[in-house]
Amino acid sequence: MAKERIALTKFETEVMSVLWRLGEASVREVQDAIERAEPPAYTTVQTIVQRLEQKGAVRRTRKAGNALYFEPAITRKSVYRRLVDELIDLIGGSQPLVAHLVETGKLSLDDLKAIEKAAKRGAK
Amino acid sequence: MAKERIALTKFETEVMSVLWRLGEASVREVQDAIERAEPPAYTTVQTIVQRLEQKGAVRRTRKAGNALYFEPAITRKSVYRRLVDELIDLIGGSQPLVAHLVETGKLSLDDLKAIEKAAKRGAK
DNA sequence: GCGGCGCTACTACAAATGTAGTATGCGCGC
DNA sequence: GCGCGCATACTACATTTGTAGTAGCGCCGC
Numbered sequence: 001m002a003k004e005r006i007a008l009t010k011f012e013t014e015v016m017s018v019l020w021r022l023g024e025a026s027v028r029e030v031q032d033a034i035e036r037a038e039p040p041a042y043t044t045v046q047t048i049v050q051r052l053e054q055k056g057a058v059r060r061t062r063k064a065g066n067a068l069y070f071e072p073a074i075t076r077k078s079v080y081r082r083l084v085d086e087l088i089d090l091i092g093g094s095q096p097l098v099a100h101l102v103e104t105g106k107l108s109l110d111d112l113k114a115i116e117k118a119a120k121r122g123a124k
Numbered sequence: 125m126a127k128e129r130i131a132l133t134k135f136e137t138e139v140m141s142v143l144w145r146l147g148e149a150s151v152r153e154v155q156d157a158i159e160r161a162e163p164p165a166y167t168t169v170q171t172i173v174q175r176l177e178q179k180g181a182v183r184r185t186r187k188a189g190n191a192l193y194f195e196p197a198i199t200r201k202s203v204y205r206r207l208v209d210e211l212i213d214l215i216g217g218s219q220p221l222v223a224h225l226v227e228t229g230k231l232s233l234d235d236l237k238a239i240e241k242a243a244k245r246g247a248k
Numbered sequence: 249g250c251g252g253c254g255c256t257a258c259t260a261c262a263a264a265t266g267t268a269g270t271a272t273g274c275g276c277g278c
Numbered sequence: 279g280c281g282c283g284c285a286t287a288c289t290a291c292a293t294t295t296g297t298a299g300t301a302g303c304g305c306c307g308c
Contacts, residue, residue, distance in 0.1 A: 009295060013214060027255080044297050046256075051295090066255050066305055080224055083211055090137060091204060094230040095239060098222055100204055102243045106218040112240050115219060116233060119226045133265060151285075168267050170286075175265090190274050190285050 006055050006074060007082075015048050016057060016072060016079060024061055024071040130179050130198060131206075139172050140181060140196060140203060148185055148195040 008016065018033040019025055025033070031045040049070060052058045059073045091097050101107040132140065142157040143149055149157070155169040173194060176182045183197045215221045225231040 011296065017214065040296085041298055042255090043299070047297075048295095050257085066253095066303080068256075077224075077228075080215060081228055083214070084221070084224060084228075084230070087207055087211055088230065090141065090207070094225050095235050097208070098225070098231065098235070098239050099242065100201075100208060101218050101222070102239060104201075104205055104208075106208070106212065107222065109240060109243060111219050111222070112236055112243075115222050115226060116236050118223065119233060119236075135266065164266085165268055166285090167269070171267075172265095174287085189276075192286075 006057050008052075008055075008057065008079060011048055012052055012055075012057070013079065013083075015045070015052060016074075016076075019058060019070060019072045020076045024069050026064070026067045026069050028067065030070075130181050132176075132179075132181065132203060135172055136176055136179075136181070137203065137207075139169070139176060140198075140200075143182060143194065143196045144200045148193050150188070150191045150193050152191065154194075 014034065015030055018030050022029065022033065027042065027046045027049055030049065031040065031042055034040065034045070049058065053060070053070070057072070057074050058070045061069045061071050063069070088094050088097055091100065098107070102109075102112070138158065139154055142154050146153065146157065151166065151170045151173055154173065155164065155166055158164065158169070173182065177184070177194070181196065181198050182194045185193045185195050187193070212218050212221055215224065222231070222236075226233070226236070
């Protein structure tokens with residue numbers, strides 16, 4: 001389902017997050033879903049969605065009233081993978097990354113155990 | 125050692141990586157240390173280093189010949205923390221992040237165990 | 249059927265970022 | 279002690295990104 005060599009900016013990624021969460025949304029709905037101190041103007045969100053459309057990251061699904069609805073055209077996982085890969089590359093390995101998480105208290109040993117268990121079950 | 129609310133771009137972060145690795149380096153050395161298909165021009169690297177200096181991320185240490193040497197003025201950890209935090213925020217938690225790593229094969233169960241062990245020892 | 253309102257399409261623009269050129273200065277080797 | 283060459287300081291510029299305004303069209307309600 002697509003090669004997905006699409007680079008997304010921060011804000012674009014944020015919009016994608018909303019779409020992944022909602023499955024489908026109008027520009028208005030995306031704007032409403034973004035929580036910010038200073039919320040972006042409607043047209044700002046619109047521009048981002050348009051850019052995403054040009055990049056092939058979202059596609060139009062339907063029209064309700066005169067509003068268009070959009071859905072993601074790339075998977076959450078593919079985008080995460082890209083971001084995570086970059087970070088791993090920078091930090092120098094996934095193990096150091098996780099070690100960093102533990103060190104800085106972002107992740108507890110219990111968390112690790114939970115993940116292990118889930119992984120074992122999932123891998124079956 | 126500094127509040128370190130410094131935002132770094134991708135390229136800037138790359139340069140910082142070199143400096144953390146080398147401890148101290150001239151612009152020329154940084155340029156040489158960057159591996160790229162198309163290596164950046166000397167002055168390009170120079171510009172980045174200058175911007176880093178303005179941001180307070182690096183500082184001059186000494187002069188050898190007529191070349192300046194620079195060293196990091198912010199810690200690797202503080203930058204990592206920032207990047208990791210952003211990613212966690214986006215993905216929605218550190219646990220999902222690690223889960224993603226395991227799922228996509230970036231991290232094995234053995235890695236997890238190793239990290240756990242190390243953490244236990246370290247935390248003592 | 250028509251008017252208003254919301255939505256889209258298009259345009260604009262400032263700041264950040266990546267990339268590099270030019271002018272000039274200074275140190276080292278001869 | 280002088281000039282060559284590398285390094286610096288300054289300037290420049292295209293692109294990307296964030297942010298938003300405006301013009302105009304098409305639905306829906308009346």
